Amino acid sequence: xxxxxxxxxxxxxxxxxxxxxxxxxxxxxxxxxxxxxxxxxxxxxxxxxxxxxxxxxxxxxxxxxxxxxxxxxxxxxxxxxxxxxxxxxxxxxxxxxxxxxxxxxxxxxxxxxxxxxxxxxxxxxxxxxxxxx
Amino acid sequence: xxxxxxxxxxxxxxxxxxxxxxxxxxxxxxxxxxxxxxxxxxxx
Numbered sequence: 001x002x003x004x005x006x007x008x009x010x011x012x013x014x015x016x017x018x019x020x021x022x023x024x025x026x027x028x029x030x031x032x033x034x035x036x037x038x039x040x041x042x043x044x045x046x047x048x049x050x051x052x053x054x055x056x057x058x059x060x061x062x063x064x065x066x067x068x069x070x071x072x073x074x075x076x077x078x079x080x081x082x083x084x085x086x087x088x089x090x091x092x093x094x095x096x097x098x099x100x101x102x103x104x105x106x107x108x109x110x111x112x113x114x115x116x117x118x119x120x121x122x123x124x125x126x127x128x129x130x131x132x133x
Numbered sequence: 134x135x136x137x138x139x140x141x142x143x144x145x146x147x148x149x150x151x152x153x154x155x156x157x158x159x160x161x162x163x164x165x166x167x168x169x170x171x172x173x174x175x176x177x
Contacts, residue, residue: 015166
């Protein structure tokens with residue numbers, strides 16, 4: 001949700017955003033959105049039907065939990081004094097980012113492979129291109 | 134049924150879901166604006 005720090009850039013482009021989660025609303029509010037001001041809709045897909053419809057798959061256990069970058073990130077959080085929490089409902093479900101144009105056509109699509117996300121600049125560039133079409 | 138990742142150039146699949154605020158959302162509400170649709174992983 002790094003893009004939230006670039007709301008002014010989205011406003012300049014005339015773009016908007018929507019987030020989709022599959023967890024219960026309570027942990028989403030208490031963990032994922034804690035301390036964040038989210039001026040965009042956050043949708044709840046408990047059955048993950050839209051995840052499947054948009055082609056977002058589940059990773060393998062090894063794909064997520066044997067990734068050294070994941071453990072490096074956890075180590076970094078612990079060093080900063082953060083407390084690790086019990087994972088959410090399904091640690092294997094992958095997310096993804098899409099940009100749709102003003103007519104509802106997908107112009108950018110990228111699924112996660114693990115915890116990776118595209119750079120915010122890449123998303124902003126796709127939004128800017130679609131605003132110019 | 135799991136399908137492949139939705140491809141650029143195709144219409145966005147439906148996205149009609151409740152919001153955290155329990156409103157109904159429809160992707161058509163975003164028409165007229167480019168939009169980022171970000172699917173999140175677990176709440177962590």
